[in-house]
Amino acid sequence: xxxxxxxxxxxxxxxxxxxxxxxxxxxxxxxxxxxxxxxxxxxxxxxxxxxxxxxxxxxxxxxxxxxxxxxxxxxxxxxxxxxxxxxxxxxxxxxxxxxxxxxxxxxxxxxxxxxxxxxxxxxxxxxxxxxxx
Amino acid sequence: xxxxxxxxxxxxxxxxxxxxxxxxxxxxxxxxxxxxxxxxxxxxxxxxxxxxxxxxxxxxxxxxxxxxxxxxxxxxxxxxxxxxxxxxxxxxxxxxxxxxxxxxxxxxxxxxxxxxxxxxxxxxxxxxxx
Amino acid sequence: xxxxxxxxxxxxxxxxxxxxxxxxxxxxxxxxxxxxxxxxxxxxxxxxxxxxxxxxxxxxxxxxxxxxxxxxxxxxxxxxxxxxxxxxxxxxxxxxxxxxxxxx
Numbered sequence: 001x002x003x004x005x006x007x008x009x010x011x012x013x014x015x016x017x018x019x020x021x022x023x024x025x026x027x028x029x030x031x032x033x034x035x036x037x038x039x040x041x042x043x044x045x046x047x048x049x050x051x052x053x054x055x056x057x058x059x060x061x062x063x064x065x066x067x068x069x070x071x072x073x074x075x076x077x078x079x080x081x082x083x084x085x086x087x088x089x090x091x092x093x094x095x096x097x098x099x100x101x102x103x104x105x106x107x108x109x110x111x112x113x114x115x116x117x118x119x120x121x122x123x124x125x126x127x128x129x130x131x132x133x
Numbered sequence: 134x135x136x137x138x139x140x141x142x143x144x145x146x147x148x149x150x151x152x153x154x155x156x157x158x159x160x161x162x163x164x165x166x167x168x169x170x171x172x173x174x175x176x177x178x179x180x181x182x183x184x185x186x187x188x189x190x191x192x193x194x195x196x197x198x199x200x201x202x203x204x205x206x207x208x209x210x211x212x213x214x215x216x217x218x219x220x221x222x223x224x225x226x227x228x229x230x231x232x233x234x235x236x237x238x239x240x241x242x243x244x245x246x247x248x249x250x251x252x253x254x255x256x257x258x259x260x261x262x263x
Numbered sequence: 264x265x266x267x268x269x270x271x272x273x274x275x276x277x278x279x280x281x282x283x284x285x286x287x288x289x290x291x292x293x294x295x296x297x298x299x300x301x302x303x304x305x306x307x308x309x310x311x312x313x314x315x316x317x318x319x320x321x322x323x324x325x326x327x328x329x330x331x332x333x334x335x336x337x338x339x340x341x342x343x344x345x346x347x348x349x350x351x352x353x354x355x356x357x358x359x360x361x362x363x364x365x366x367x
Contacts, residue, residue: 003253008364010282018367021174024213028245034253042282121286124364125266129252131139132260132365134358141367148297149271155329159350165358257357259269260365 003128004035009044011133013063014054019047020062022133027065030072037127038069041080041120045087048077048095048112063095070099075111082117136160137251138170141262143178144193145186149261150179154196156259161204169207169251170197172240174262177215180208182237194237201239208240209247265290267360271297271367274309279366284312289321292360294353296327300334305342317344327353 007026013019029036040047052063069077077097084090091114100106115123124130138157142149157167172179184194201208210220219235222242226234236242252258268287272279280295280302287293293316295303302309303326316322328338328347338347348356357363 005249005252006364010279010367017174021214025173025245025248029249031246032249032253034249042278117285121288124286125264125288125362127362127364129258130260130362130364131248131252131258132262132367133141136357152271152296155350156353160354163351163354165354257363259357259363260367261271262365262367263271 002034004037004126005029006124006127006130007036007038008124008130008132009038009040009047010042012043012046013052014057014059018133019044022131023047023062023065025131026069026074027072030069030074036074037076037078037123038074039078039080039120039123041083043083043087045079045083045089045094048079048097049089049093050095066095066097069097070111075099075109077112078120078123079112079114080117080120081114084114134160134257135166135168135255137168137248137255137258139248139251139258139260139262140170140172140176140179141174141260143175144184146175147263149263150176150193150197151191153259153261154193154200156261157200157206161200167204167206168255169209169247171209171211171248171251173211173214173245173248175214175218176262177210177218177220180210180215180220180237180240181235183235198237198239206239210236210240210242211248212242212244215242264362265292265360266362266364267291267356268293269363269365270295270299271365273298274302280309281312283366284316284320284322287316287320287322292323292325292356294325294327294348294356296330296353300326300330300336303331303341303345304336305340307342310342313342313345325352325356
């Protein structure tokens, strides 16, 4: 039986390598036919922020890869509303990440779901394995 | 109970390698099985054999190697993280055209799939990091 | 179906413990290790928050005694209600709680 895997992202990108290397694990995880969810809370919400331009700091912009996750069957990206609000952000500050739903005539649907802290706690509790970054 | 342990920080800089080592020892003493220890991020640096800490300090890399030998542990270093940070076994060094390898005994270099597989196969997955 | 939350950051430096306590559910356990043990000293500004977690939300709080000892914190300085465990006790907590989540 497939297990539920949660990738818990609580750190901003670029300041440390965790966001990038978390994404690298997620891409590999897609091949294992397990149930994969990504959680973005605390500073982690910045990982999927719009307009990332790290050129001048000398790093590669890896944020477009989040848009490709749908092609790997990874369609559950949970973002915590309270974490956004605390940082002066709204959902409009996030990349519009979508996937094509093959069970619904390949209609484009949003992968990002902004949820409350209470809902996030519930999602955490449903997991079998949580990888923290 | 069957465990997979993930170690995300290098030795000495952060306590996570020490904590993981103590946890693994305690789990083994209680008769649990350590299915795999997976080293990721700077955690790959736990697998170098070229560390020479002062004599009065602990030797973390050696302690992992010795524990692996004694209990047959599977110590896996993530290849992608290792390539970034210069951790090489002989075959990988050869493949990259490098003239030296530095992996400690008891460790092996493999892919991230080994981490996912550990999560699938184990009853518990515990992450140590920063 | 309880969860063991593991926190390793000083609550005076990072928000990991705060965030953890905001997500821990009734019946969950929270284990403080490494620098996080700094947060359990009786008389610190964290006391109200920790008591609320224990009494208000029925979250069980633990601290790793070797990490307290390493930092010179004696057991009698630890806030009442927080249980001390060694590494063997840490292992037991991962057995007793079906899930584990680290707050890195």
